[in-house]
Amino acid sequence: MTAPRVTIKDVAARAGVSKGAVSLAFNRKPGLSEATRDRIFEAARELGWAPNPAARSLAGSRVDVVGLAICRPARMLGLEPFYMEFVSGVESVLTEHSCSLLLRLVRSPEEEAGLLESWWRARQIAGSILVDLRADDPRPAVAGRLGLPVVAVGHPSLTGGLTSVWTDDTTAVTEAVRYLAALGHRRIARVGGAAALGHTTIRAAAFDAAARGLGLAGAWQVATDFSGEAGTRATRSLLTAAPSDRPTAIVYDNDIMAVAGLSVAAEMGLRVPADVSLLAWDDSQLCRLTHPTLSAMSHDVHGFGADVARTLFGLFGEGGVGSHTVPTPVLTPRGSTAPPSV
Numbered sequence: 001m002t003a004p005r006v007t008i009k010d011v012a013a014r015a016g017v018s019k020g021a022v023s024l025a026f027n028r029k030p031g032l033s034e035a036t037r038d039r040i041f042e043a044a045r046e047l048g049w050a051p052n053p054a055a056r057s058l059a060g061s062r063v064d065v066v067g068l069a070i071c072r073p074a075r076m077l078g079l080e081p082f083y084m085e086f087v088s089g090v091e092s093v094l095t096e097h098s099c100s101l102l103l104r105l106v107r108s109p110e111e112e113a114g115l116l117e118s119w120w121r122a123r124q125i126a127g128s129i130l131v132d133l134r135a136d137d138p139r140p141a142v143a144g145r146l147g148l149p150v151v152a153v154g155h156p157s158l159t160g161g162l163t164s165v166w167t168d169d170t171t172a173v174t175e176a177v178r179y180l181a182a183l184g185h186r187r188i189a190r191v192g193g194a195a196a197l198g199h200t201t202i203r204a205a206a207f208d209a210a211a212r213g214l215g216l217a218g219a220w221q222v223a224t225d226f227s228g229e230a231g232t233r234a235t236r237s238l239l240t241a242a243p244s245d246r247p248t249a250i251v252y253d254n255d256i257m258a259v260a261g262l263s264v265a266a267e268m269g270l271r272v273p274a275d276v277s278l279l280a281w282d283d284s285q286l287c288r289l290t291h292p293t294l295s296a297m298s299h300d301v302h303g304f305g306a307d308v309a310r311t312l313f314g315l316f317g318e319g320g321v322g323s324h325t326v327p328t329p330v331l332t333p334r335g336s337t338a339p340p341s342v
Contacts, residue, residue: 025040081284130154171328250276296334
């Protein structure tokens with residue numbers, strides 16, 4: 001037998017309020033205490049109920065602003081090609097809908113969780129995009145409690161049941177390591193991003209598994225903050241070891257660090273790729289402007305951002321798909337990778 005459909009009346013009964021109070025809560029209108037509003041959202045979450053997006057539109061709720069908070073220093077964000085391309089992809093879809101992006105830089109996921117609640121209760125946003133998910137991240141729970149339409153950019157294991165869009169980083173990392181091993185490299189290092197980030201953890205586990213599976217003689221991993229300065233320090237620490245102990249190939253978690261690594265190799269008198277091969281992630285224009293050009297795990301970051309935005313509009317009742325992967329980054333060999341000289 002099919003279970004009866006949950007209605008606004010059921011939510012009102014569970015929360016001990018009128019149907020009008022439920023409508024006020026979900027249309028973010030004044031007239032309710034915060035305690036009552038929270039009780040209504042909790043009842044709706046327990047029953048698995050959400051208001052019909054079309055009905056909310058008829059009631060006067062407009063989709064005109066989408067929120068995005070990024071936990072990065074302002075200067076670093078301006079230098080990082082990934083987020084510039086990702087945001088441009090998001091904006092390309094928002095423009096089609098005459099919608100604006102409300103972008104804020106924050107210092108922690110906890111700060112962003114509070115910001116999401118503030119935005120939603122003040123009716124500043126119609127929905128939000130979450131990035132850089134972490135283990136035990138507070139943001140999915142807050143979004144769920146508020147009934148805030150959200151698309152989380154990250155593997156479903158990190159997103160607490162929210163609609164998710166992600167890349168298959170495990171497959172991409174495995175391909176990178178296997179490619180370098182096929183060239184003959186037996187000592188391979190990875191310069192990763194911030195250790196607290198969920199996708200860093202996924203990539204680190206995939207790198208370890210690939211290295212073990214191939215029986216590599218040496219495999220090193222160094223966590224950084226994605227900056228060029230951190231990439232420089234990590235590369236220098238790897239390449240100052242004795243020749244027999246240092247890696248002959250390095251994989252970087254973004255292109256900024258790979259470009260920094262190229263400079264370190266030149267500083268130390270090492271030839272790329274004869275003495276050390278370098279492989280970047282993301283493949284922005286930077287990778288094609290260096291000498292030699294940088295091999296990379298390439299993916300369409302602009303298209304990724306556009307896909308995420310379209311998925312969010314799907315939550316607003318404008319069609320679209322639920323949680324899904326985007327195309328996996330693929331290997332693009334260039335001048336920075338080759339068989340080791342010894």
